Amino acid sequence: MRKTVLKATLMAAMVGGSAESGAADYKKNPFTLVYDGAITRNDAGKVNIHPVSYQLNGLKIAANVYTPAGYDGTKVYPTIVVAHPNGGVKEQVAGLYAQRLAEEGYITITADAAYQGASEGQPRSVDKPANRIEDIHGMADFITQYSGVDRSRLGLLGICGGGGYSLAAAETDKRFKTVATISMFNSGRVRRNGYADSQLDTVQDRLKQAAEARAEEAAGGEVRYSGDANLSDEQIAKLPFALYRQGYEYYWKTHAHPNSTFKYTTSSLLDLMRFDATNQIELIQQPLLMIAGTQADSLYMTEDAFxxxxxxxxxxxxxxxxxxxxxxxxxxxxxxxxMGKLKTFYQRTL
Known part of the structure; x- marks a missing residue:
């Protein structure tokens, strides 16, 4: 094993131009992508994006498939499933990495989680670990039937919360031959203990609130939500953790998308707070790459899982x-x- 440090210096496809830098406004992109360098239309011979949908446990899932330059469905390509962060959607960072990997010759897929984004499911913003893990299995189900996919070379990439759920999915889903995470976020640990384990003294109170929220839902009452806030710039600046301060900036301002939200049903905490991304992690026998920043206040979760x-x-x-x-x-x-690290990792392991 190795530990290294790098000093780093909805619509159908259109025909015509390529990517534009700075396409962070979803209104200016025909696929509502909000990352720099995003595809604006499909060109023959270049990386293309294909909005798709499929059924998963009775729900219609919205996804984007990226195909590499010169894609030919009669040939076979290594393929990577990309799982998005908590509160994120496929048009944000998951799409960025999916597109960049397609530029390296991979077929990639990223989908909105069930009950979130453009995917179906009621009530909205249910965020249960079992659902998120099933989303990853579902992406594998769909993409392994896609023309040109080499089922024997299927990889997995999870970002933030999607990273924690990717670890859980890879424990048992051996279709994934290799797994990587970026800025892994252990959703269960954070919902249970608070960020940086800062709320250990309120676990039982929060569990009681979650149980009450579920009871109200079951009785046909209001669906309660957690994690939703409308904060001023001054309030954001006072948040104690860089992840939250920069997260508000990313999700609400620079890379905002109307389908992206911080909120989740309070009743989801009944499931979240008994989940841990590292439970049974020893079942992962596949090659594993975990990437995180040295200044990330979430680094402790990656180090613990590793x-x-x-x-x-x-x-x-x-x-x-x-x-x-x-x-x-x-x-x-x-x-x-x-990307430099992912490129060499996937080349070696797929």
């Missing part, structure tokens, strides 16, 4: 010097650093 992943000796913790959690989503030099 240490517990004892089932594989082919594992690496890759720290990007100077990067915070959210900066790995969009800052070019940090994205390039992560």
């Amino acid at each position: 240490a517990k992943a004892t089932g594989t000796q082919d594992k690496e913790l890759f720290r990007i010097e100077g990067a915070t959690h959210i900066e790995t989503y969009w800052v070019p030099k940090y994205v390039d650093a992560a």
Whole structure:
């Protein structure tokens, strides 16, 4: 195993031009993508995006498939499933990495989680670990039937909360031959203990609130939500953690998308608070790459999971010097650093 540090310096496809830098306004992109360099229309011979949908447990799931330059459905390509962060949607950072990986020759897929984004499911913004893990299995179900996919070379990439759920999915889903995470966020641990384990003394109170919220839902009453806030710039600046301060900036301002929200049903906490992304992590025997920034206040979660992943000796913790959690989503030099490592990792393991 290795530990290294890098000093890092909805509509159908259209025909015509290519990517534009700075396409962070969803209203200016025909696919509502909000990351820099996003595809604006499909060109023959270049990386293309294909909005698709499929059924998963009775719900219609909205996804984007990216195909590499010169894609030919009669040939076979290594393929990567990309799982988005908590509160995120496929048009944000998950789409960025999916597109960048397609530029390296991979077919990629990223989908909105069930009950979230453009995918179906009521009530909205249910955020249960079992659902998020099933979303990843579902992406694998769909993409392995897609023309040109080499089922024997299927990889997985999870970002933030999607990283924690990707670890859980890879424990048992051996269709995934290799797994990587970026800025992994252990949703269960944070919902249970608070960020940086700062709310250990209120666990029982919050569990009681979650149980009350579920009871109200079951009785046909109001659906309660947690995590939703309308904060001023001054309030955001006073938040104690960089992840939250920069997260509000990313999700509400620079890379905002109407389908993206911080909120989740309070009743989801009954499931979230008994979940842990590292439970049974020793079942991962596949090659494992975990990427995080040295300045990320979430780094402790990646380090903890990495240490517990004892089932594989082919594992690496890759720290990007100077990067915070959210900066790995969009800052070019940090994205390039992560992509450089992902490129060599997937080339070797797929």
